[in-house]
Amino acid sequence: MAIALSSFGILRLRRLHSRQHLFIRASSSSAPAIENPENAPQSPTTAAAAAAPPSFFPKRGQTVELVCESLAFKGKGLCRVAETGFVVMCDRALPGERFLGRVTRRKGSYAEVKKLKTIAPHWNSVTAPCIYASVCGGCKTQNLLYEAQVRAKEEQVNDLIIHVGRFSNDDPEFATVMKRIVPCDIHFHYRNKMEFSFCTKKWLPRDSVVGIHDPDETDYALGLHAPGFFDKVLNIGSCLLQNEAANRVLTVVQDCWRDPQLGLSPYDVHSHAGFLKHLMLRTGRDIETGLPELMVNFVTSSYEPKLLKHLVEKVSAIPEVVSVINNVNSSVGNTSVGEIEYILYGKSTITDTLRGLKFQISANSFFQTNSYQAEVLYKLVEDFSGLKGDGSEIILDLFCGTGTIGLTLARRVKHVYGYEVVPQAISDACRNAELNGIHNATFIQGDLNKIGDNFGNNFPKPDIVISDPNRPGMHTKLIKFLLKLRSPRIVYVSCNPATCARDLDYLCHGMAEKNIKGCYKLKSVQPVDMFPHTPHIECVCLLELS
Numbered sequence: 349m350a351i352a353l354s355s356f357g358i359l360r361l362r363r364l365h366s367r368q369h370l371f372i373r374a375s376s377s378s379a380p381a382i383e384n385p386e387n388a389p390q391s392p393t394t395a396a397a398a399a400a401p402p403s404f405f406p407k408r409g410q411t412v413e414l415v416c417e418s419l420a421f422k423g424k425g426l427c428r429v430a431e432t433g434f435v436v437m438c439d440r441a442l443p444g445e446r447f448l449g450r451v452t453r454r455k456g457s458y459a460e461v462k463k464l465k466t467i468a469p470h471w472n473s474v475t476a477p478c479i480y481a482s483v484c485g486g487c488k489t490q491n492l493l494y495e496a497q498v499r500a501k502e503e504q505v506n507d508l509i510i511h512v513g514r515f516s517n518d519d520p521e522f523a524t525v526m527k528r529i530v531p532c533d534i535h536f537h538y539r540n541k542m543e544f545s546f547c548t549k550k551w552l553p554r555d556s557v558v559g560i561h562d563p564d565e566t567d568y569a570l571g572l573h574a575p576g577f578f579d580k581v582l583n584i585g586s587c588l589l590q591n592e593a594a595n596r597v598l599t600v601v602q603d604c605w606r607d608p609q610l611g612l613s614p615y616d617v618h619s620h621a622g623f624l625k626h627l628m629l630r631t632g633r634d635i636e637t638g639l640p641e642l643m644v645n646f647v648t649s650s651y652e653p654k655l656l657k658h659l660v661e662k663v664s665a666i667p668e669v670v671s672v673i674n675n676v677n678s679s680v681g682n683t684s685v686g687e688i689e690y691i692l693y694g695k696s697t698i699t700d701t702l703r704g705l706k707f708q709i710s711a712n713s714f715f716q717t718n719s720y721q722a723e724v725l726y727k728l729v730e731d732f733s734g735l736k737g738d739g740s741e742i743i744l745d746l747f748c749g750t751g752t753i754g755l756t757l758a759r760r761v762k763h764v765y766g767y768e769v770v771p772q773a774i775s776d777a778c779r780n781a782e783l784n785g786i787h788n789a790t791f792i793q794g795d796l797n798k799i800g801d802n803f804g805n806n807f808p809k810p811d812i813v814i815s816d817p818n819r820p821g822m823h824t825k826l827i828k829f830l831l832k833l834r835s836p837r838i839v840y841v842s843c844n845p846a847t848c849a850r851d852l853d854y855l856c857h858g859m860a861e862k863n864i865k866g867c868y869k870l871k872s873v874q875p876v877d878m879f880p881h882t883p884h885i886e887c888v889c890l891l892e893l894s
């Protein structure tokens with residue numbers, strides 16, 4: 349197998365043909381589906397593999413020896429069966445790793461395998477500092493050198509833009525469109541929000557993990573979900589992605605919540621009995637001092653403040669804790685957004701700063717989870733917006749959350765119009781505008797997946813559209829609206845490069861099956877690493893009217 353030395357000095361496999369696009373599906377039925385992989389153009393290798401007799405394909409339960417070529421969608425290792433080139437995906441297989449895997453399922457044109465045994469380790473291997481790293485679903489690549497992590501992310505974006513977005517790397521402009529990834533300088537303690545789950549069923553990985561010590565004898569757990577299980581939780585004492593004060597809160601809660609005298613019970617997702625659902629920790633910064641301030645949010649199945657009294661006393665004794673909230677979610681659903689929110693201690697919001705502005709954040713409003721790297725991301729958005737600086741432009745900020753992007757641009761434009769589905773985020777956005785003395789921003793609550801023909805009547809034609817959807821990307825209705833609107837510039841911020849590539853394809857090349865023509869030219873795709881050690885990739889893209 350050919351190997352090459354990349355510009356980062358990392359040994360990596362020379363990629364023959366990427367098939368990452370086979371593994372991408374829109375995660376919401378409301379969003380347009382990624383094109384059928386069966387219809388995707390086939391490379392010579394894959395065409396040969398497709399023509400091979402079925403017996404060439406691995407069968408369920410079969411053990412195969414594989415070498416991981418690269419990282420693909422959701423950070424899974426992409427491998428090929430020797431001789432046939434048949435594509436196989438394996439969770440936690442890293443580039444260069446030779447291993448034995450058992451085929452767990454066949455999915456159309458590829459199969460998934462479970463890693464049984466590593467024969468030869470991956471390239472750029474480092475020791476993971478977290479004792480849970482090999483089992484917890486959060487960090488999948490802590491044992492991969494950070495430079496190799498970002499290189500893999502950059503390659504993934506490149507492949508998706510080519511194969512899903514249908515942009516050609518033979519085009520001489522392609523190299524100037526695709527920018528090098530911006531790495532994150534802070535590799536640990538960067539998350540300002542973590543959600544831990546209470547559970548009746550502690551998950552103990554079969555291969556017991558060296559260093560994990562859990563003195564508690566009950567089956568109860570508080571921690572992060574076992575990968576792939578909604579009803580099993582890995583009990584954890586601390587998480588290296590969150591800050592030190594948040595870890596102190598977690599420790600304090602862990603130390604007492606199972607005390608039988610408190611009468612607390614974890615919620616059982618099968619029987620729907622039990623009280624404690626989630627522990628959400630959010631960290632902001634005091635605007636005056638810059639010191640961390642924490643919100644502790646207990647999500648429970650009913651409102652019983654007496655039951656929480658001891659926990660509230662314990663956590664509020666931690667100096668950084670300025671807010672203790674109780675979200676009551678009495679539905680059988682297990683989300684952390686309650687139908688009613690109570691303040692048990694301190695304030696209802698915490699504060700943070702971004703690009704010189706102050707923001708108040710409620711328990712359930714979206715706020716970028718890596719505040720440090722959000723500064724970098726927003727600077728890119730501002731640069732891509734290409735503001736004239738004469739205060740003449742109109743900005744349409746789609747999926748605006750608490751208004752952060754629009755507000756950071758407001759002082760340099762005529763007016764900002766923000767759209768967002770969560771009512772609490774809209775009230776936060778209005779309050780944030782006021783807090784910063786910004787009077788040229790209007791925030792409107794509405795579902796952008798359900799826009800009607802009159803959408804667009806409430807605001808003038810924008811000069812710049814910012815669109816920052818969540819993982820499913822933009823709904824076809826919204827894409828059609830943007831193609832009709834023909835704003836000169838679109839800055840597309842994405843947390844899912846797969847749906848991003850699909851939407852860029854529609855905006856630039858149209859949707860032939862719906863007889864819709866594209867009218868944009870892709871000028872820039874800038875990947876940004878916001879979440880080291882995880883498969884998540886953020887991108888800022890610039891489109892201009894062609």
Ligand SMILES: C[S@@+](CC[C@H](N)C(=O)[O-])C[C@H]1O[C@@H](n2cnc3c(N)ncnc32)[C@H](O)[C@@H]1O
Binds near residue numbers: 749752773796
């Ligand atoms: C990735 S966040 C971006 C938020 C904001 N731009 C920022 O940088 O903080 C996506 C936002 O889209 C909102 N959202 C999700 N689906 C939506 C929909 N169908 N209509 C309107 N907003 C939606 C979410 O509530 C969330 O606030």
